[in-house]
Amino acid sequence: MSGLRLAVLCIGILVGSGCRIEDRTPTGTRRDEDAVHQILNEYAQRLSQHDWAGVRSLFWEDGSYSGPIGPGPTSGYDQSISIDTALRVLERWLRGVERENFDVRVLRTDFRQQGDLAAAWIVTRRRTPSGSTSRERDWVEHVVLRQIGGDWRILSVAVSSPPGGVH
Numbered sequence: 001m002s003g004l005r006l007a008v009l010c011i012g013i014l015v016g017s018g019c020r021i022e023d024r025t026p027t028g029t030r031r032d033e034d035a036v037h038q039i040l041n042e043y044a045q046r047l048s049q050h051d052w053a054g055v056r057s058l059f060w061e062d063g064s065y066s067g068p069i070g071p072g073p074t075s076g077y078d079q080s081i082s083i084d085t086a087l088r089v090l091e092r093w094l095r096g097v098e099r100e101n102f103d104v105r106v107l108r109t110d111f112r113q114q115g116d117l118a119a120a121w122i123v124t125r126r127r128t129p130s131g132s133t134s135r136e137r138d139w140v141e142h143v144v145l146r147q148i149g150g151d152w153r154i155l156s157v158a159v160s161s162p163p164g165g166v167h
Contacts, residue, residue, distance in 0.1 A: 032113060032152070036118050040122060040143060042054070048103045052090070052091050059153055059154045060146065060154065060155055062082070063157075064082060064155070065083050065158075066080040066158040067158055068161060069086055069090055097129045100127075101127065101128070102128060103126065104125075105126075106123075106124055107123045107125055108122070109121070109123075116148070117147075118144075118147070119142065119143065119145070120143045120145075121140065125139075126139050139160065140160050140161075
């Protein structure tokens with residue numbers, strides 16, 4: 001029996017020495033995560049308030065947007081456009097629309113940070129104009145942010161609205 005125990009022990013040592021636990025703890029601080037979450041909340045609030053300059057201020061100079069902007073089908077948006085162009089289209093589409101007929105609320109955020117790069121999958125509920133009323137639908141947004149010189153800002157937003165919304 002002792003020979004069998006010795007063999008098992010040797011095999012265990014060989015296997016154990018070949019295994020290594022990798023530390024994949026994301027770099028960054030709680031302060032970074034808080035700053036990014038604040039930007040994401042401001043993004044939703046400023047969109048809801050039709051504060052286009054405020055939304056723009058959350059993006060780096062070459063920020064981009066990809067996804068549905070205004071009325072019409074939610075498919076066929078296979079291009080990325082500048083945030084400036086996206087905000088101009090959104091502003092034109094919402095001109096004269098009552099504020100209660102357009103709203104963006106953050107429902108859930110899945111956050112990941114690695115150094116000065118962060119990304120978040122956000123589920124938002126958007127109320128959008130539909131004739132003289134509005135309709136609500138859940139959207140999935142992937143937001144990529146970058147920290148430069150101590151400031152976090154958005155690099156890009158990609159948006160999708162699955163058929164039937166997100167559950």
